[in-house]
Amino acid sequence: MDERKxxxxxxxxxxxxxxxxxxxEPLFKWARKKSLxxxxxxxxxxxxxxxxxxxxxxxxxxxxxxxxxxPRMADLFLITGYVTPKTLKRxxxxxxxxxxxxxxxxxxxxxxNGGVYWDSYNVxxxxxxxxxxxxxxxxxMPRPEAVMDGIMEIMRKIETGEADGWKRYxxxxxxxxxxxxxxFGEGWREKEAKRWLAWI
Amino acid sequence: xxxxxxxxxxxxxxxxxxxxxxxxxxxxxKAMARIQRRIGxxxxxxxxxxxxxxxxxxxxxxxxxxxxGPVFALGVSITALLFxxxxxxxxxxxxxxxxxxxxxxxxxxxxxxxxxMSSGNPYSALxxxxxxxxxxxxxxxxxxxxxxxxxxxGTFKLSQLVALQQLQGxxxxxxxxxxxxxxxxxxxxxxxxxEPFDIITAPAExxxxxMVEYGGKHAALLFTQHAVQLFAETAFFAVLFFGGASNLLDxxxxxxxxxxxxxxxxxxxxxFTIDQAAKFFWKWPTIIGIIAVLLTV
Numbered sequence: 323m324d325e326r327k328x329x330x331x332x333x334x335x336x337x338x339x340x341x342x343x344x345x346x347e348p349l350f351k352w353a354r355k356k357s358l359x360x361x362x363x364x365x366x367x368x369x370x371x372x373x374x375x376x377x378x379x380x381x382x383x384x385x386x387x388x389x390x391x392x393p394r395m396a397d398l399f400l401i402t403g404y405v406t407p408k409t410l411k412r413x414x415x416x417x418x419x420x421x422x423x424x425x426x427x428x429x430x431x432x433x434x435n436g437g438v439y440w441d442s443y444n445v446x447x448x449x450x451x452x453x454x455x456x457x458x459x460x461x462x463m464p465r466p467e468a469v470m471d472g473i474m475e476i477m478r479k480i481e482t483g484e485a486d487g488w489k490r491y492x493x494x495x496x497x498x499x500x501x502x503x504x505x506f507g508e509g510w511r512e513k514e515a516k517r518w519l520a521w522i
Numbered sequence: 523x524x525x526x527x528x529x530x531x532x533x534x535x536x537x538x539x540x541x542x543x544x545x546x547x548x549x550x551x552k553a554m555a556r557i558q559r560r561i562g563x564x565x566x567x568x569x570x571x572x573x574x575x576x577x578x579x580x581x582x583x584x585x586x587x588x589x590x591g592p593v594f595a596l597g598v599s600i601t602a603l604l605f606x607x608x609x610x611x612x613x614x615x616x617x618x619x620x621x622x623x624x625x626x627x628x629x630x631x632x633x634x635x636x637x638x639m640s641s642g643n644p645y646s647a648l649x650x651x652x653x654x655x656x657x658x659x660x661x662x663x664x665x666x667x668x669x670x671x672x673x674x675x676g677t678f679k680l681s682q683l684v685a686l687q688q689l690q691g692x693x694x695x696x697x698x699x700x701x702x703x704x705x706x707x708x709x710x711x712x713x714x715x716x717e718p719f720d721i722i723t724a725p726a727e728x729x730x731x732x733m734v735e736y737g738g739k740h741a742a743l744l745f746t747q748h749a750v751q752l753f754a755e756t757a758f759f760a761v762l763f764f765g766g767a768s769n770l771l772d773x774x775x776x777x778x779x780x781x782x783x784x785x786x787x788x789x790x791x792x793x794f795t796i797d798q799a800a801k802f803f804w805k806w807p808t809i810i811g812i813i814a815v816l817l818t819v
Contacts, residue, residue: 346577347577349573349577350573350574350576350577353570353571353573353574353577354574354577356567356570356574357567357570357571357574359571362729377558377560378558378559378560381555381560381561381562383551383555383560383561383562383563384560384561384562384563385563386563386564386567386570386571390725390730391725391726391729391730391734392729392730392733392734392735392736392737394582394734394735394736394737394738394741395575395730395733395736395737395741397574420737421578421579421580421581421582421737421738422578422579422580423577423578423579
């Protein structure tokens with residue numbers, strides 16, 4: 323935690339508020355709270371908790387929450403279950419593709435401390451070291467009620483301005499970048515991009 | 523000479539169309555939810571979504587054409603809207619405004635595709651290819667339905683079409699034009715991008731197709747465009763087959779009727795693949811359309 327602060331003070335030039343729209347900021351805050359679009363990206367076993375949430379019984383569309391396949395439009399990223407290094411690469415790339423007020427909800431105990439995979443060689447134990455988490459739900463697996471509760475917590479945090487994971491990611495980018503590089507090796511982004519887009 | 527009243531009317535119609543278009547999008551989502559026995563979002567949900575997209579703190583851009591695409595689409599939608607007689611108000615009018623509107627309603631799709639292609643995303647390219655194929659497939663029945671209509675009423679002018687229908691009964695009461703109505707309704711489903719023909723933005727296959735790279739303010743512009751487009755398309759349908767309208771309430775009810783037909787069809791049918799859609803369009807709607815044209819000769 324101490325390391326993060328050092329990096330934050332280095333650059334004081336990041337502006338979060340658009341000056342011309344400052345007057346409408348309360349309105350935008352309300353809109354952000356009421357319309358959270360989820361990236362349709364499921365890791366691990368928690369993806370199976372999404373269909374009950376979306377269908378008739380728990381129906382999260384009541385609150386304006388909608389699964390959206392395009393990461394550019396989405397606001398909320400659910401990490402549903404354990405994260406392997408291979409998935410983590412995709413998660414980081416998707417998280418960086420999302421546009422700025424973006425929120426991340428870790429789902430279940432695996433992203434918090436590894437859960438039942440605590441001694442596995444191939445599971446990322448603490449997701450918070452690689453990307454910032456806004457709300458974490460404990461449990462294995464959390465039931466849809468718990469997930470809904472977590473989403474409500476995110477809504478409350480958006481209203482009070484506490485859901486600032488995207489700010490923390492910008493301020494402490496070097497910290498997160500260093501941890502990512504330690505896990506994957508230097509230059510992993512370029513290597514990964516070359517695998518799919520050979521002409522770059 | 524500046525006609526202030528006309529300008530105020532045009533701006534008023536635009537604002538009205540925008541609000542009603544957003545409400546229609548909300549009704550679409552709500553009705554789908556009710557059919558699936560869910561509660562569904564509030565009716566004003568699309569307005570909240572658009573506000574949220576406008577409030578995004580960054581919008582990735584891929585260059586001038588990428589920015590130009592949504593603006594072009596919105597402009598064309600607004601132009602189409604101003605050609606349609608909405609409750610005795612029509613800003614632009616020409617001798618062949620039926621054809622102008624019929625094609626202006628398809629051009630916005632091209633604008634979105636222009637922007638999408640410049641983003642370089644493979645999903646966008648796939649979506650654009652699918653969209654162009656759908657457009658090619660639906661031209662034939664679309665044209666046939668309009669030919670039948672024009673042959674029966676003997677005019678290309680939308681205002682004259684409304685006047686004739688109010689004198690001699692709606693188009694849909696004429697047997698030959700009832701067939702044209704069926705054809706137009708099938709094409710309408712593809713125009714709105716709704717379910718049997720939502721091959722362009724197939725969310726489960728190619729993740730929103732052309733819209734995959736759009737986010738933030740670009741996506742907000744596309745939402746606005748969709749609202750205006752929805753209003754214009756439903757109004758065009760009401761004018762062609764349900765006798766237009768002399769006041770806004772009348773028009774609203776007719777648009778709602780058209781919209782609900784589309785929603786009910788959309789909520790029970792699964793998606794066609796692109797070859798199935800093309801085969802379908804060139805078979806049944808074309809046959810019915812040719813019969814309608816022959817009956818009106």
